[in-house]
Amino acid sequence: MSLQSAPRLATPRSRTRRASNFELNTWLFMRGSGLLLLVLVFGHLFVNLMVGEGINALDFAFVAGKWASPFWQVWDLAMLWLAELHGMNGLRTIINDYATKPHTRLFLKTLLYFSAFVVLVLGTLVIFTFDPCADAASTLEVCRTN
Amino acid sequence: MWSWVAHRITGVTLFFFLFVHVIDISMVRVSPEVFDEVVATYKNPVVGLMEVGLVAAFLFHALNGVRLILVDFWSEGPRYQKQMTYGVLVLFVALMVPFLIRHLSHVFGG
Numbered sequence: 001m002s003l004q005s006a007p008r009l010a011t012p013r014s015r016t017r018r019a020s021n022f023e024l025n026t027w028l029f030m031r032g033s034g035l036l037l038l039v040l041v042f043g044h045l046f047v048n049l050m051v052g053e054g055i056n057a058l059d060f061a062f063v064a065g066k067w068a069s070p071f072w073q074v075w076d077l078a079m080l081w082l083a084e085l086h087g088m089n090g091l092r093t094i095i096n097d098y099a100t101k102p103h104t105r106l107f108l109k110t111l112l113y114f115s116a117f118v119v120l121v122l123g124t125l126v127i128f129t130f131d132p133c134a135d136a137a138s139t140l141e142v143c144r145t146n
Numbered sequence: 147m148w149s150w151v152a153h154r155i156t157g158v159t160l161f162f163f164l165f166v167h168v169i170d171i172s173m174v175r176v177s178p179e180v181f182d183e184v185v186a187t188y189k190n191p192v193v194g195l196m197e198v199g200l201v202a203a204f205l206f207h208a209l210n211g212v213r214l215i216l217v218d219f220w221s222e223g224p225r226y227q228k229q230m231t232y233g234v235l236v237l238f239v240a241l242m243v244p245f246l247i248r249h250l251s252h253v254f255g256g
Contacts, residue, residue, distance in 0.1 A: 049245070
Protein backbone atom coordinates (compact mmCIF):
# COMPACT_ATOMS: atom_id res chain seq x y z
CA MET A 1 0.00 0.00 0.00
CA SER A 2 1.53 3.31 -1.05
CA LEU A 3 0.67 6.67 0.41
CA GLN A 4 -0.30 9.37 -2.07
CA SER A 5 0.24 13.00 -1.21
CA ALA A 6 -2.74 15.31 -1.54
CA PRO A 7 -2.61 18.00 -4.27
CA ARG A 8 -1.25 21.31 -3.05
CA LEU A 9 -3.82 23.97 -2.32
CA ALA A 10 -3.19 27.69 -2.17
CA THR A 11 -3.08 29.07 1.37
CA PRO A 12 -6.38 30.81 2.16
CA ARG A 13 -5.76 34.55 2.19
CA SER A 14 -8.46 35.67 4.56
CA ARG A 15 -11.20 34.37 6.77
CA THR A 16 -14.50 36.04 6.14
CA ARG A 17 -15.79 35.14 9.58
CA ARG A 18 -14.35 33.57 12.65
CA ALA A 19 -14.55 29.78 12.37
CA SER A 20 -16.16 27.95 15.27
CA ASN A 21 -14.10 25.33 17.06
CA PHE A 22 -17.19 23.42 18.16
CA GLU A 23 -16.58 20.31 16.04
CA LEU A 24 -12.90 20.22 17.00
CA ASN A 25 -13.86 20.47 20.66
CA THR A 26 -16.43 17.66 20.45
CA TRP A 27 -13.89 15.54 18.53
CA LEU A 28 -11.37 16.04 21.35
CA PHE A 29 -14.04 15.43 24.00
CA MET A 30 -14.90 12.05 22.43
CA ARG A 31 -11.28 10.93 22.78
CA GLY A 32 -10.74 12.31 26.29
CA SER A 33 -14.05 11.07 27.71
CA GLY A 34 -13.54 7.74 25.91
CA LEU A 35 -10.29 7.09 27.77
CA LEU A 36 -11.83 8.03 31.13
CA LEU A 37 -14.90 5.88 30.42
CA LEU A 38 -12.67 2.92 29.59
CA VAL A 39 -11.36 3.03 33.18
CA LEU A 40 -14.70 3.97 34.83
CA VAL A 41 -16.88 1.38 33.05
CA PHE A 42 -14.24 -1.35 33.29
CA GLY A 43 -14.05 -0.81 37.06
CA HIS A 44 -17.87 -0.66 37.31
CA LEU A 45 -18.29 -3.97 35.47
CA PHE A 46 -15.46 -5.64 37.38
CA VAL A 47 -16.77 -4.71 40.83
CA ASN A 48 -20.44 -5.43 40.01
CA LEU A 49 -20.15 -8.57 37.84
CA MET A 50 -16.79 -10.25 38.48
CA VAL A 51 -16.03 -9.81 42.20
CA GLY A 52 -17.64 -12.14 44.76
CA GLU A 53 -21.06 -13.45 43.79
CA GLY A 54 -21.20 -11.24 40.70
CA ILE A 55 -24.66 -10.38 39.48
CA ASN A 56 -26.31 -12.53 42.16
CA ALA A 57 -25.04 -10.13 44.85
CA LEU A 58 -26.81 -7.13 43.32
CA ASP A 59 -29.76 -5.77 45.31
CA PHE A 60 -30.85 -2.70 47.27
CA ALA A 61 -28.36 -3.42 50.07
CA PHE A 62 -25.51 -3.66 47.54
CA VAL A 63 -26.32 -0.20 46.12
CA ALA A 64 -26.77 1.21 49.64
CA GLY A 65 -23.33 -0.14 50.58
CA LYS A 66 -21.69 1.37 47.52
CA TRP A 67 -23.30 4.81 47.73
CA ALA A 68 -22.49 5.06 51.43
CA SER A 69 -19.01 5.95 50.18
CA PRO A 70 -18.32 9.29 48.43
CA PHE A 71 -15.77 7.41 46.29
CA TRP A 72 -18.47 5.44 44.46
CA GLN A 73 -20.82 8.44 44.36
CA VAL A 74 -18.19 10.46 42.50
CA TRP A 75 -17.29 7.44 40.34
CA ASP A 76 -20.90 6.88 39.29
CA LEU A 77 -21.60 10.58 38.80
CA ALA A 78 -18.56 10.96 36.52
CA MET A 79 -19.52 7.81 34.64
CA LEU A 80 -23.12 9.04 34.19
CA TRP A 81 -22.17 12.48 32.82
CA LEU A 82 -19.29 11.35 30.63
CA ALA A 83 -21.18 8.37 29.17
CA GLU A 84 -24.35 10.34 28.47
CA LEU A 85 -22.51 13.26 26.81
CA HIS A 86 -20.22 10.86 24.90
CA GLY A 87 -23.24 8.88 23.67
CA MET A 88 -25.23 12.02 22.92
CA ASN A 89 -22.44 13.36 20.74
CA GLY A 90 -22.05 9.99 19.03
CA LEU A 91 -25.74 9.91 18.16
CA ARG A 92 -25.61 13.54 17.02
CA THR A 93 -22.89 12.50 14.54
CA ILE A 94 -24.97 9.55 13.35
CA ILE A 95 -28.07 11.75 12.88
CA ASN A 96 -25.96 14.25 10.90
CA ASP A 97 -24.71 11.39 8.71
CA TYR A 98 -27.96 9.59 7.92
CA ALA A 99 -30.89 11.97 8.39
CA THR A 100 -30.94 14.23 5.35
CA LYS A 101 -34.28 16.02 5.60
CA PRO A 102 -34.13 19.14 7.82
CA HIS A 103 -37.37 18.23 9.59
CA THR A 104 -36.18 14.70 10.38
CA ARG A 105 -32.89 16.05 11.73
CA LEU A 106 -34.64 18.62 13.91
CA PHE A 107 -37.07 16.01 15.24
CA LEU A 108 -34.38 13.40 16.00
CA LYS A 109 -32.03 15.92 17.61
CA THR A 110 -34.81 17.38 19.76
CA LEU A 111 -35.65 13.86 20.92
CA LEU A 112 -31.94 13.16 21.55
CA TYR A 113 -31.30 16.31 23.62
CA PHE A 114 -34.52 15.83 25.56
CA SER A 115 -33.63 12.21 26.45
CA ALA A 116 -30.09 13.23 27.43
CA PHE A 117 -31.51 15.97 29.67
CA VAL A 118 -33.89 13.50 31.37
CA VAL A 119 -31.15 10.90 31.92
CA LEU A 120 -28.67 13.45 33.33
CA VAL A 121 -31.16 15.12 35.68
CA LEU A 122 -32.72 11.84 36.85
CA GLY A 123 -29.37 10.08 37.34
CA THR A 124 -27.81 13.03 39.20
CA LEU A 125 -30.83 13.39 41.48
CA VAL A 126 -30.82 9.65 42.27
CA ILE A 127 -27.14 9.70 43.26
CA PHE A 128 -27.47 12.83 45.43
CA THR A 129 -30.85 12.18 47.07
CA PHE A 130 -30.46 8.45 47.72
CA ASP A 131 -31.22 7.60 51.34
CA PRO A 132 -30.81 3.92 52.24
CA CYS A 133 -32.77 4.41 55.46
CA ALA A 134 -35.85 6.12 53.96
CA ASP A 135 -37.70 2.95 54.97
CA ALA A 136 -37.99 3.24 58.78
CA ALA A 137 -38.20 -0.55 59.14
CA SER A 138 -34.91 -1.03 57.30
CA THR A 139 -32.64 -3.72 58.74
CA LEU A 140 -29.55 -2.57 56.80
CA GLU A 141 -26.39 -2.19 58.84
CA VAL A 142 -25.94 1.49 57.88
CA CYS A 143 -29.41 2.29 59.25
CA ARG A 144 -28.90 0.95 62.76
CA THR A 145 -28.59 3.87 65.13
CA ASN A 146 -27.21 1.96 68.10
CA MET B 147 -14.47 -0.35 7.39
CA TRP B 148 -16.05 -3.18 9.42
CA SER B 149 -14.49 -1.80 12.58
CA TRP B 150 -16.15 1.51 11.79
CA VAL B 151 -19.55 -0.16 11.30
CA ALA B 152 -19.16 -2.20 14.48
CA HIS B 153 -18.05 0.90 16.41
CA ARG B 154 -21.29 2.67 15.42
CA ILE B 155 -23.56 -0.30 16.15
CA THR B 156 -21.99 -1.00 19.56
CA GLY B 157 -22.06 2.73 20.37
CA VAL B 158 -25.79 3.05 19.66
CA THR B 159 -26.43 -0.17 21.65
CA LEU B 160 -24.56 1.20 24.67
CA PHE B 161 -26.39 4.54 24.42
CA PHE B 162 -29.82 2.89 24.54
CA PHE B 163 -28.76 0.60 27.35
CA LEU B 164 -27.58 3.60 29.39
CA PHE B 165 -31.05 5.13 29.01
CA VAL B 166 -32.71 1.96 30.33
CA HIS B 167 -30.06 1.46 33.02
CA VAL B 168 -30.46 4.96 34.54
CA ILE B 169 -34.24 4.45 34.67
CA ASP B 170 -34.00 1.00 36.30
CA ILE B 171 -31.44 2.19 38.87
CA SER B 172 -33.66 5.17 39.70
CA MET B 173 -36.15 2.63 41.14
CA VAL B 174 -33.80 2.66 44.15
CA ARG B 175 -35.60 5.92 45.10
CA VAL B 176 -39.03 4.25 44.93
CA SER B 177 -38.59 1.46 47.46
CA PRO B 178 -36.20 -1.42 48.25
CA GLU B 179 -38.90 -3.92 47.19
CA VAL B 180 -39.50 -2.35 43.78
CA PHE B 181 -35.74 -2.04 43.22
CA ASP B 182 -35.02 -5.69 44.09
CA GLU B 183 -37.84 -6.74 41.77
CA VAL B 184 -36.33 -4.76 38.88
CA VAL B 185 -32.80 -6.05 39.60
CA ALA B 186 -34.19 -9.61 39.60
CA THR B 187 -34.89 -9.27 35.86
CA TYR B 188 -31.12 -8.86 35.33
CA LYS B 189 -30.61 -12.31 36.87
CA ASN B 190 -32.98 -14.02 34.44
CA PRO B 191 -31.00 -16.43 32.15
CA VAL B 192 -32.20 -14.76 28.95
CA VAL B 193 -31.27 -11.30 30.24
CA GLY B 194 -28.02 -12.84 31.51
CA LEU B 195 -27.14 -13.74 27.92
CA MET B 196 -28.04 -10.20 26.79
CA GLU B 197 -25.54 -8.93 29.40
CA VAL B 198 -22.87 -10.99 27.66
CA GLY B 199 -23.75 -9.11 24.45
CA LEU B 200 -23.67 -5.82 26.33
CA VAL B 201 -20.22 -6.46 27.83
CA ALA B 202 -19.02 -7.61 24.40
CA ALA B 203 -20.32 -4.33 22.90
CA PHE B 204 -18.54 -2.32 25.62
CA LEU B 205 -15.23 -4.19 25.26
CA PHE B 206 -15.16 -3.86 21.48
CA HIS B 207 -16.15 -0.17 21.58
CA ALA B 208 -13.54 0.60 24.26
CA LEU B 209 -10.67 -1.31 22.63
CA ASN B 210 -11.46 -0.07 19.13
CA GLY B 211 -11.72 3.45 20.60
CA VAL B 212 -8.16 3.17 21.92
CA ARG B 213 -7.08 2.06 18.44
CA LEU B 214 -8.80 5.14 16.93
CA ILE B 215 -6.99 7.39 19.41
CA LEU B 216 -3.66 5.79 18.44
CA VAL B 217 -4.42 6.21 14.73
CA ASP B 218 -5.22 9.90 15.35
CA PHE B 219 -2.46 10.87 17.75
CA TRP B 220 0.44 8.41 17.34
CA SER B 221 2.67 9.33 14.39
CA GLU B 222 3.03 5.64 13.41
CA GLY B 223 -0.68 4.95 14.11
CA PRO B 224 -2.04 4.97 10.53
CA ARG B 225 0.79 2.67 9.39
CA TYR B 226 -0.06 0.02 12.00
CA GLN B 227 -3.87 0.42 12.00
CA LYS B 228 -4.40 -3.06 10.58
CA GLN B 229 -2.10 -4.76 13.09
CA MET B 230 -3.86 -2.81 15.84
CA THR B 231 -7.21 -4.18 14.59
CA TYR B 232 -5.85 -7.68 15.19
CA GLY B 233 -4.64 -6.49 18.59
CA VAL B 234 -8.17 -5.27 19.40
CA LEU B 235 -9.61 -8.69 18.47
CA VAL B 236 -7.00 -10.61 20.49
CA LEU B 237 -7.55 -8.43 23.59
CA PHE B 238 -11.31 -8.69 23.08
CA VAL B 239 -11.17 -12.51 23.20
CA ALA B 240 -8.67 -12.46 26.09
CA LEU B 241 -11.05 -10.34 28.20
CA MET B 242 -14.30 -11.99 27.06
CA VAL B 243 -13.25 -15.55 27.99
CA PRO B 244 -12.76 -14.97 31.74
CA PHE B 245 -15.90 -12.82 31.84
CA LEU B 246 -17.96 -15.51 30.05
CA ILE B 247 -16.79 -18.23 32.45
CA ARG B 248 -17.49 -16.16 35.55
CA HIS B 249 -20.73 -14.48 34.49
CA LEU B 250 -22.37 -17.57 32.96
CA SER B 251 -21.54 -19.63 36.03
CA HIS B 252 -23.23 -16.92 38.15
CA VAL B 253 -26.28 -16.75 35.89
CA PHE B 254 -26.74 -20.50 35.38
CA GLY B 255 -25.01 -21.86 38.48
CA GLY B 256 -27.41 -20.08 40.86
